[in-house]
């Protein structure tokens with residue numbers, strides 16, 4: 028028996044895809060028959076993840092190291108991607124994010140040492156926001172050549188409602204601005220841009236590092252009363268990546284168990 032796979036034969040790039048949400052999104056794409064380029068900073072992790080996805084889902088998978096905060100590194104990734112997919116890129120997922128750091132996250136603006144301001148704000152902005160700008164810049168010529176493409180940006184609910192981690196909020200809000208501009212400018216070329224605004228998602232970078240009391244407090248923020256899983260984010264991303272959302276662009280899909288209700 029054959030089963031239909033929504034993204035059979037398509038090609039996607041997912042940044043920051045060796046762990047957590049990015050890895051689950053790469054796996055979700057591969058499960059739908061999509062060939063996937065896996066990327067993060069550690070080369071061995073990229074290669075191992077790509078091998079695993081190819082083996083498990085019967086797709087072609089490229090594993091290539093890239094630091095999204097470095098334009099040359101992103102250009103090198105896309106040079107490789109162009110060859111790998113023969114210019115036939117369909118989907119870009121801008122997921123790579125600056126690692127969660129307790130000092131940056133928990134220090135309110137007035138208490139931030141002045142000598143840290145640039146470092147903290149620009150550090151997050153370089154990875155989350157500029158990383159998304161660089162990847163989009165490199166993917167657009169491929170999308171424009173074929174008059175098609177879907178870009179999914181990974182933002183976060185503080186970008187919509189504010190929270191205590193101001194540098195993170197600023198960077199993630201910048202991503203939403205980028206998403207809207209890309210949607211407005213490139214819609215006429217059948218290139219769509221949407222974002223996921225994520226709530227509390229169980230990953231090694233979040234849940235695994237927190238004490239039980241805080242895990243429970245975060246779970247209780249959501250009407251659904253729990254943390255989300257990377258696989259649930261993968262399902263939401265698949266909708267935006269596939270033709271099922273062919274008339275959806277410029278939107279932010281909130282995946283947070285109901286914390287933000289619009």
Ligand SMILES: NC(=O)c1ccc[n+]([C@@H]2O[C@H](COP(=O)([O-])OP(=O)(O)OC[C@H]3O[C@@H](n4cnc5c(N)ncnc54)[C@H](OP(=O)(O)O)[C@@H]3O)[C@@H](O)[C@H]2O)c1
Pocket residue numbers: 042043044045046047048049066067068069072093094095096122123124125126154155181182183184224225226227228229230231232233
């Ligand atoms: N987990 C949550 O609750 C949550 C909530 C809202 C939004 N988000 C967003 O979701 C995304 C994924 O989060 P996660 O929890 O899955 O994080 P994670 O488990 O720490 O995974 C991050 C991934 O990105 C890679 N990465 C980190 N810095 C990078 C860089 N400069 N260039 C390229 N790759 C880089 C990491 O590999 P290397 O370290 O080897 O580079 C890893 O593959 C992030 O954008 C995050 O802000 C997460």
